[in-house]
Amino acid sequence: MEPKILKTLPSADYELIDSGNEEKLERYGKYVLRRPDPQALWNKTLSENEWKNADATFGADKKTWKKRNASMQNEWQISFDNLKFNIKPTAFKHTGVFPEQESNWIFIKEKIKNAQRPIKVLNLFGYTGGATLAALSAGGDVTHVDGSKSAITWAKENAELSGLDKKPVRWIIDDARKFVMREIKRDGKYDGIIMDPPSFGRGGKGEIWKIESDFLKLLEECSKILSDNPLFFIINGYAAGYSSQAYYNALKPLVEKYGGQFEIGELTIQESKAGRLLPCGIFARWFK
DSSP, X not given: OOOEEEEEOOOSSEXXXXXXXXXXXXXXXXXXXXXXXXXXXXXXXXXXXXXXXXXXXXXXXXXXXXXXXXXXXXXXXXXXXXXXXXXXXXXXXXXXXXXXXXXXHHHHHHHHHHHOSOOEEEEETOTTOHHHHHHHHTTOEEEEEESXXXXXXXXXXHHHHTTOTTSSEEEEESOHHHHHHHHHHHXXXXXXXXXXXXXXXXXXTSOEEEHHHHHHHHHHHHHTTBOSSXXXXXXXXXXXXXXXXXXXXXXXXXXXXXXXXXXXXXXXXXXXSSOOEEEEEEEEEEEO
């Protein structure tokens, strides 16, 4: 299967200005942030003086942001294709949104809108809710699962900002595998499943997640909660050392009986200045 390269292009509220030397320079709304990115193994296009003008830089201590702009707010809002996100730079260098997922959000919205029937979606490892917002905005009924209470709170904030908090959504603080196992017992069914499994993580009660030992088990369990007429299954990957082909190989046997199509490839962001693509993750998705 020929891998695809999905691109997030510059927009009114987001752009990747430059990248290189294991860093990236991004604009989120009115503020420019400088932070590490190990994928940027090339040279920067812009001068160091231009990089130094960033409103905030993720510090050398790898724990805190150093503000150059003293008036910079601790949180602010941006918009992606009519979805709104609260940006809050964290001690883990994250901002609360993964712009490279924009292609998946568009895909989810199109699939649900075109289905012309009620669609139930399960978003596992849902974090701050980009995929959840996309599904809700298209009319989906969403169950959002994450082991972090703070991530769930943040996702709820984003839903409220986007005017989607009154839509049919369940917010579940739980370990992904434990939740799916309970859904199997309850005969819960979903037309779409989305997952962003980390390489390592902890569930709501301290459960340990390791992708090498838990990923395939979770996939097999998820196959038991697919509806009789499922619409899509999306896996996103950020764990180093894995490929989209590996995710396809794991997913294919679970959905073959439904027919449909597969796409695999890379999630990237295009620089606004030089036009280079920054690789940000991988994906495999099945759909009808």
